[in-house]
Amino acid sequence: MAERLDIVIAGGGPVGAAFALGLRDSGFTVMLLEARGPGAAVEDQRSIALSHGSGLILERLGVWSALATAAIPIHRIIISQQHSFGRTELSADEASVPALGYVAGYTALQHALAGALEQSTVCVRAGCAVRAISGDANVAVATVDAAGTQQQLAARLIAIADGGAQLNSAHVKTRDYRQSALVCDVVSEQPHQNRAFERFTPEGPLALLPTARGWSLVWTAQPEHAQQLAVLDDAEFCQRLQVTFGSAVGAFIAAGRRQVLPLALKYATQPVAPRTLLIGNAAQTLHPVAGQGFNLGLRDAWELARAIIAHGESDPGGSELLNEYFSQRRLDRTATILFTDSLIRLFCKDIPLLNSARGFGLAALGAIPPAKNFLVRRMMFGARG
Numbered sequence: 001m002a003e004r005l006d007i008v009i010a011g012g013g014p015v016g017a018a019f020a021l022g023l024r025d026s027g028f029t030v031m032l033l034e035a036r037g038p039g040a041a042v043e044d045q046r047s048i049a050l051s052h053g054s055g056l057i058l059e060r061l062g063v064w065s066a067l068a069t070a071a072i073p074i075h076r077i078i079i080s081q082q083h084s085f086g087r088t089e090l091s092a093d094e095a096s097v098p099a100l101g102y103v104a105g106y107t108a109l110q111h112a113l114a115g116a117l118e119q120s121t122v123c124v125r126a127g128c129a130v131r132a133i134s135g136d137a138n139v140a141v142a143t144v145d146a147a148g149t150q151q152q153l154a155a156r157l158i159a160i161a162d163g164g165a166q167l168n169s170a171h172v173k174t175r176d177y178r179q180s181a182l183v184c185d186v187v188s189e190q191p192h193q194n195r196a197f198e199r200f201t202p203e204g205p206l207a208l209l210p211t212a213r214g215w216s217l218v219w220t221a222q223p224e225h226a227q228q229l230a231v232l233d234d235a236e237f238c239q240r241l242q243v244t245f246g247s248a249v250g251a252f253i254a255a256g257r258r259q260v261l262p263l264a265l266k267y268a269t270q271p272v273a274p275r276t277l278l279i280g281n282a283a284q285t286l287h288p289v290a291g292q293g294f295n296l297g298l299r300d301a302w303e304l305a306r307a308i309i310a311h312g313e314s315d316p317g318g319s320e321l322l323n324e325y326f327s328q329r330r331l332d333r334t335a336t337i338l339f340t341d342s343l344i345r346l347f348c349k350d351i352p353l354l355n356s357a358r359g360f361g362l363a364a365l366g367a368i369p370p371a372k373n374f375l376v377r378r379m380m381f382g383a384r385g
C-alpha cells in the first residue's frame with residue numbers, strides 16, 4: 001500500500017473543503033480527493049444562502065474575507081403563499097444583527113475555499129475519483145482512480161463528502177418529492193434592496209435571493225413543468241415567472257441560463273461505520289426550501305474538525321470519537337431534516353381550507369414575537385440557535 005495518512009476526505013465540494021480547512025492546524029496529515037479534474041470549471045448556477053452562523057464558521061476558517069466582498073447581505077426575508085392571503089417578514093433589525101444571512105454563488109464559495117486550502121498544509125488532489133471505501137477497526141482504505149490508474153490509500157479516518165454519490169442504498173431513506181428545481185439568474189425592474197423571498201406554490205416553493213446581478217431564482221415545480229419552463233424563450237419565461245411570483249419586485253425583464261436539478265430527501269440511517277463517516281450532502285440531501293442543506297453540512301464539517309482537534313493527538317478515526325460526534329450532531333440533523341420536510345408537506349398542497357389555515361399561520365407568525373424569534377434563530381443558526 002503506497003501511502004498511509006491520518007485523514008482522507010473523499011469529495012472536495014464546499015463541505016469536504018471546509019472540513020479539510022478545519023483540520024489545517026491539527027497536526028494530522030490530511031488529503032482531499034476531488035473527482036473534478038485540475039482547473040476544471042465548477043459549472044453550477046445555484047446561489048447559496050449562507051446563514052449568519054455559517055458566516056461565523058467561514059470567518060473562523062479564514063475564508064470569509066475572500067467571500068465577503070462578493071456576498072450580498074440579506075436584511076429581510078419575505079415569506080408568502082400563492083393563491084392565498086398571509087405573509088410574514090423576518091428582519092435583521094428586529095433580530096439585532098447586521099444581516100440574517102448572505103448570498104454567495106456556489107462557484108464563488110468553492111473558489112474562496114480552494115484559495116484558503118492552497119495556503120494550507122492540506123494535500124489537495126484533483127482528478128481523483130474515489131471508487132470504493134472499506135474500513136475495519138484498524139484502518140480505512142480508499143480505492144482511487146486517478147487518470148485511469150488505480151491506487152489505494154490507507155488512512156485512520158475517511159470522511160465521505162461526495163455529495164451523496166456513494167451513499168449505500170441499503171442504509172438510505174429516500175422521499176421523492178416529484179419536484180425539480182429550476183435555477184437561473186433573473187433581473188427585475190426593482191433592485192433587490194437586500195430582500196430575499198420564499199413563496200410557496202402548490203407545485204413547490206419559489207425563492208428569489210439577492211445577487212450583484214439582480215436575483216438568483218430557485219423555482220421548484222413538477223419535473224415535466226420545470227423542463228418546459230427551462231426551454232421557454234426569455235420573454236415567455238419572465239412572463240410565467242411574473243404570474244407565479246406576483247409583482248412584489250416589479251416586472252421581470254431578463255433571465256439567464258437555466259439549469260434543472262431533481263429534488264429528493266435522502267438521508268443515511270447509519271452515517272458512521274468503522275473508520276469512515278458521511279458528512280454534508282453525503283449524510284443528508286435536503287430539499288432546498290429555506291436554504292438549509294449547505295448550512296447544515298458546514299456545521300457537520302466544523303463540529304467534526306473541532307471534535308478531532310479536541311481529542312488531541314490521539315486516533316482521529318476511533319469509534320468512540322466518531323460515535324460521540326454523531327450523537328452530538330443528531331439533534332441538529334434530525335431537526336433540520338424535519339423542518340425542511342414539514343415545510344414541503346405542509347405548504348405544497350392546493351386545498352382551499354388548508355390554504356386559509358396556512359394564511360392565518362403566516363399572519364400569526366408575524367404577530368407572535370416568540371414564534372417569529374424561533375424562526376429567525378433557526379434560519380440563522382440551525383437547531384442549536
Ligand SMILES: Cc1cc2nc3c(=O)[nH]c(=O)nc-3n(C[C@H](O)[C@H](O)[C@H](O)COP(=O)(O)OP(=O)(O)OC[C@H]3O[C@@H](n4cnc5c(N)ncnc54)[C@H](O)[C@@H]3O)c2cc1C
Binds near residue numbers: 016048129218
Ligand atoms: C437548487 C438548490 C439550491 C440550494 N440552495 C441552498 C441554500 O441557499 N443554502 C444552503 O445551505 N444550501 C443550499 N442547497 C444545498 C447545497 O447546495 C448542498 O447542501 C451543498 O452543495 C452540499 O455540499 P457537499 O460538499 O456536501 O456536496 P456537493 O456540493 O455535491 O459536492 C460534492 C463534491 O464531491 C465530488 N465527488 C463526487 N463523487 C466523488 C468521488 N467518487 N470521488 C471524489 N470526489 C467526488 C464532486 O465533484 C463535488 O465536488 C441548495 C441545493 C440546491 C439543489
